[in-house]
Amino acid sequence: MSAFWIATIGTSVIAFALKYSGHSVPERWLSHPKIQRINALIPIALLSALVAVQSFSEKSQLMIDQRVVGLSVAIIALFLKAPFPLVVLSAAVSSAAVYHWL
């Protein structure tokens, strides 16, 4: 089985298990303030790391290319309070434009 299938099925199974367990465990198990706080911080850490790695690396090598432009445009769009689809679209269009010119 390819890594793609393992990742697809493994992620799906665990994702559902997490959702279902939340609905089934006693509330007090997960309502501890520390758990709540960690729960708010984990997505910030992981998503920020993903932004960085996806923008500045390719296969474990650091590099700067058209994606920097896409990321910069996305940041500007977010500062201007653009909706999510527009943020992604503006990053893609600007990145593609730079890719064609270079």
Add this chain to the structure above:
Amino acid sequence: MAFGAAAVANGFSVLQACLLSLLTFSGASQFAVVGVIGAGGSAISAIATASLLGTRNALYGVIMAPHLNVRGFKRVVAAQVTIDESTGVALGQEQRGIDAVKKGFWYTGFGVFVFWNLFTLAGALGAQAMGDIRAFGLDSAVPAAFLGLVWPRLTGKFERILAVSCALFAIAMTPILPAGLPIIATAFIAIVIGMKR
């Protein structure tokens, strides 16, 4: 759209992209899987990163369960549509009573589920027809999507410092650690900081 396109751009098939949207159904986790695999990470790293991002859905379940009060198959369905959006809308209705909370949860959950899956299919088919993904900017669409997901969470100075630190840490570790690990490692930074603070 962005997810389906990103999945195909990173080597997933249209079927795999659609299954991720149907079965995983949690945007951040899905982008994480395709992002980590696309960056050359192992299946285990991809699953671990996606699952760490999925833990918040468990907490949403804990919050929603007393409001919904469902069992059996209905609980299975409720669990599957327990995501940022459905929980957020439901809790936004709290002052209008328990019926409004339930309505908010179910309508949002099903609505997002239907559109998310339709757009995944459209995006995946579109990307499949494209060829060189860089020519269409898809290589930038993925990090932009992550940025769009994290942005609303950066509510204070502490959150912003954590975000920038984790980004820099992950970049610094990328040439050293196997692909995927620099990302997972930042989750442990978050856990340690959360324990101490």
